[in-house]
Amino acid sequence: MSSWTLISGGTVIDGTGSAAVQDCSVLVKDDTIEAVGTDVGDETVPRGDEIVRIDATGRTVMPGLIDAHCHTSFGEARTQEEQDLYTSHELRTLRSAWNVTKVLRAGVTGISDPGGSYFIGVGIREGIAEGLVQGPRMTTAGRFLSTFNGISDWYPTSVGCPESSIGKVVNTADEMVTEVRHQVKNGVDLIKIGDSPLGDYEAFSGDEIKAMSDAAHRLNKRITMHARGSNNIDSAVAAELDWIMHGNSMSDDTIERLADSQIPLAPALLLLGNLGEYGAAAGVPAGMRSAYSRLLDRTAECLNKAREAGVPIITGTDTGFAATPYGDWHARELELLMRYAGMSALEAIKAATHDCAVVLGDDNDVGSLAAGKGADIIVVDGDPLADIRALQDKARISTVMLRGEVQVFDDEVLSQRRPYDRAQTICPSEITYDVVFNGGSAIQPDPRDFDTNGDQELLGQLDELAHAASQEAS
Numbered sequence: 001m002s003s004w005t006l007i008s009g010g011t012v013i014d015g016t017g018s019a020a021v022q023d024c025s026v027l028v029k030d031d032t033i034e035a036v037g038t039d040v041g042d043e044t045v046p047r048g049d050e051i052v053r054i055d056a057t058g059r060t061v062m063p064g065l066i067d068a069h070c071h072t073s074f075g076e077a078r079t080q081e082e083q084d085l086y087t088s089h090e091l092r093t094l095r096s097a098w099n100v101t102k103v104l105r106a107g108v109t110g111i112s113d114p115g116g117s118y119f120i121g122v123g124i125r126e127g128i129a130e131g132l133v134q135g136p137r138m139t140t141a142g143r144f145l146s147t148f149n150g151i152s153d154w155y156p157t158s159v160g161c162p163e164s165s166i167g168k169v170v171n172t173a174d175e176m177v178t179e180v181r182h183q184v185k186n187g188v189d190l191i192k193i194g195d196s197p198l199g200d201y202e203a204f205s206g207d208e209i210k211a212m213s214d215a216a217h218r219l220n221k222r223i224t225m226h227a228r229g230s231n232n233i234d235s236a237v238a239a240e241l242d243w244i245m246h247g248n249s250m251s252d253d254t255i256e257r258l259a260d261s262q263i264p265l266a267p268a269l270l271l272l273g274n275l276g277e278y279g280a281a282a283g284v285p286a287g288m289r290s291a292y293s294r295l296l297d298r299t300a301e302c303l304n305k306a307r308e309a310g311v312p313i314i315t316g317t318d319t320g321f322a323a324t325p326y327g328d329w330h331a332r333e334l335e336l337l338m339r340y341a342g343m344s345a346l347e348a349i350k351a352a353t354h355d356c357a358v359v360l361g362d363d364n365d366v367g368s369l370a371a372g373k374g375a376d377i378i379v380v381d382g383d384p385l386a387d388i389r390a391l392q393d394k395a396r397i398s399t400v401m402l403r404g405e406v407q408v409f410d411d412e413v414l415s416q417r418r419p420y421d422r423a424q425t426i427c428p429s430e431i432t433y434d435v436v437f438n439g440g441s442a443i444q445p446d447p448r449d450f451d452t453n454g455d456q457e458l459l460g461q462l463d464e465l466a467h468a469a470s471q472e473a474s
């Protein structure tokens with residue numbers, strides 16, 4: 001006996017870029033889409049089989065979103081040290097398991113994790129596959145491969161790149177290939193190369209990138225790279241990587257080569273967009289905010305040209321930082337692709353579904369609503385073609401179906417946050433003589449600076465004590 005779901009009467013956006021179809025139904029059999037169409041009903045469901053009916057009248061039915069850039073083990077880090085040093089890897093793993101449920105709740109039914117601590121991504125992927133963890137379909141990298149000059153060797157040489165870091169330093173082609181083999185042995189789906197943070201130089205040679213790419217491909221694995229500048233993108237294209245992250249600054253020649261290669265580009269605009277546009281809410285200084293916004297404006301020129309040249313652009317958000325918390329902003333990447341890459345709403349949805357499915361690999365045949373595809377479907381109360389931001393409001397994502405199963409969530413629990421341990425702050429600002437006696441101003445501390453164990457209890461107790469003290473005084 002099969003289990004069936006009929007989602008009827010909605011406006012269907014199938015993810016392929018085809019126009020929306022009104023009053024259209026989707027029939028799901030077990031974990032697979034059986035039929036999509038205006039004439040689809042329950043006639044083909046055998047008598048006696050169980051059928052769930054979802055009335056989607058006035059709503060939009062579309063494939064679940066896919067996020068090519070979701071760092072499951074970053075823990076909403078405010079600082080690099082939080083990602084690399086604090087919080088045990090056992091606790092990081094548990095937090096990651098909790099965070100991927102938030103991602104799924106937001107209508108994101110597929111993610112690719114381009115690197116993080118230890119092999120936490122592999123564990124989370126397996127936990128999801130085994131049904132221990134409620135989370136999206138997932139592929140994952142291990143630690144970023146970096147040189148002394150790449151994106152994860154931040155600390156002084158006297159400290160080095162600790163085992164707990166999100167990166168692994170490899171400085172010769174031999175070390176790089178060995179690390180690729182080591183990570184594949186430990187279950188990664190893809191390799192993540194961390195070239196220079198801002199793309200202004202090359203942390204790896206073209207030959208080294210080619211060596212890693214060949215090593216990954218010989219083992220039937222994928223490989224991607226953090227690449228912000230033309231030279232980085234050129235090397236990534238020459239080495240035939242499977243997709244590329246960022247691409248903020250690209251010459252016309254680079255764009256042409258990228259377009260010819262048909263390698264997808266995941267710009268990950270969200271991190272910059274949130275820091276630039278919403279950073280004030282988190283105390284990001286004005287100068288930094290405008291720098292992020294300027295960078296986005298500059299990126300827009302390249303992305304528009306890339307889109308016009310035919311580069312496949314896919315959604316990735318860099319979720320996992322404090323600026324990009326789990327489950328809150330994945331769908332904002334679509335809004336930003338419309339604003340900064342000139343996409344229509346329909347194109348942005350295609351970028352986030354059909355086109356992005358490539359990062360989930362051949363085992364996951366999803367990303368569009370068509371017979372035979374995996375049944376990852378969301379129902380949205382609103383019209384994302386009229387206002388793409390409808391997808392950002394979780395209250396309007398009325399159904400999340402993964403592998404044919406309607407997901408049940410405890411929104412109350414998922415609304416809580418569990419940041420990793422913070423830096424071990426002793427005092428968040430300078431208590432100078434001038435601050436105390438001459439009216440100078442200190443930086444106002446964030447109470448969470450003292451919240452090193454994610455424990456609000458102490459703060460509550462301190463508040464109570466203070467309240468009691470003020471009562472005593474009056």
Ligand SMILES: [Zn+2]
Nearest residue numbers: 069071114318
């Ligand atoms: Zn990232």
